[in-house]
Amino acid sequence: MSEIREGLRYSEEHEWALAEAGGGIVRIGITDHAQSQLGDIVFVELPEVGAAVEAGASVGAIESVKTVSELYSPVAGKVVRVNEALIEHPERVNESPYDEGWIAELEVEVETEEALGRLLTAEQYRAHTA
């Protein structure tokens, strides 16, 4: 069984989002379920820092040996930081999808609760992947 972490919010496209302490910043990544479906991840095309993105828009790509899949942002905002360690170590998305394998941080214009409010809770996401 893949891990679904409590306290995170989820998109139907298998991304997670977490409000950073201090407010205004949301960290995003892909779920354990997503990484396990993709298999060995060998390349992450990171979003560009400074780019403004819409919720649900493609912001990059995740490539496994076999396939490429789009990375969608679960929230709207401006990309302020990306996980550059993934350039050399894309396998961290497989090994640690919720921690070391995070992908980007976005500055959201609204309250983070509001930005995340439209996303699935852990319980709802569990039902979605069941």
Next chain:
Amino acid sequence: MSEARRTPLYPRYADYPAARCIDFGGWEMPVQFYGIQQEHEAVRTRAGLFDVSHMGELEVTGRDAERLLQRLTTNDVSRLAIGQAQYTLFCKPDGGVIDDLLVYKLAQDRYGLVVNAANTQADAAWLRRHLEGDVTLRDRSDDTALLALQGPLAERILSRAAEARVAELAPFRFVPDARVCGVRALVSRTGYTGEDGFEIYVDAGDALRVWDGLLQAGAPDGLLPVGLGARDTLRLEARLPLYGHELTEEITPLEAGLSPFVKLAKEGGFVGREALARQQEDGVPRKLVGVELLDRGIPRADYPVYAEGRQIGAITSGTQSPTLKRSIGLALVEAAYAARGTEVEVEIRDKRLRAAVVATPFYRRQLVEGGGRT
């Protein structure tokens, strides 16, 4: 479309929690058992066992069997000895490829053809259209399971599970009536990975027994079951073509760099010979080349390839090479851009990334332990 088909080994896939199945030409096949990179590495350094029972097996029998094959295939069947196999192609009159296949000479008047799963029906129909004289075609695909044991330790592993003459086979030679894990098998020294190895044909009903027996025999050597994902990366590193990618009805074997398997001068000619001879004389308009990405990214099938500001071809297959850890691909490009070192660009998600034409195969196994090339 009918429901996905399954091989006799399908029940074993469930033994592996990380196994993933995909639809491959109408077959529900494992893309991986553990992980593509781990399986790939097992085949390059130790050994891997593949279920490729989806492949089609046709049998052509009769006094005119050789004549039929000589007329429909590009290679020269008359050069085959009994107990020898040959890589060859079916072409249309215009030189486009209908399929690539192995021909096994089983007896003077009996040949086995191993064809791509998705093309089996079309190949059988093509053969049937050309039947003439004393020749019978039978489709043995449903009765036959095919296991491939590949890798530097394949010989050692097989010698534990089969009689000595099997492990001693020369490349492209086969034994039609070997015993492997206690059952009757046709074993050939062939494969699709760029490594040494064997392909083992057994009755569908014996498949589980041979699969289990070989995995057990190979366990001390680190033998792993391997899915179609690693099969694809292995064959791509070795520059072996995959039908539907490097070979289609719109690509000729000469464009695909397979001229050693096209015997334009063989007696009696063959379907497609005139078109191919003309192409040979005029020079091929396109060539299949290896490319390596210089920027970060991975080329994939159908991505456009540019040079001097215009599209000059497209990627046919691409991946990140698990052995070399570089982004590699095969591309069909205008012949003027096929020279090694040519700078090209590959368009990936609306961005043009720098790439170069490189020598192939990307990977070549060492023929002598400790020596040879890298």
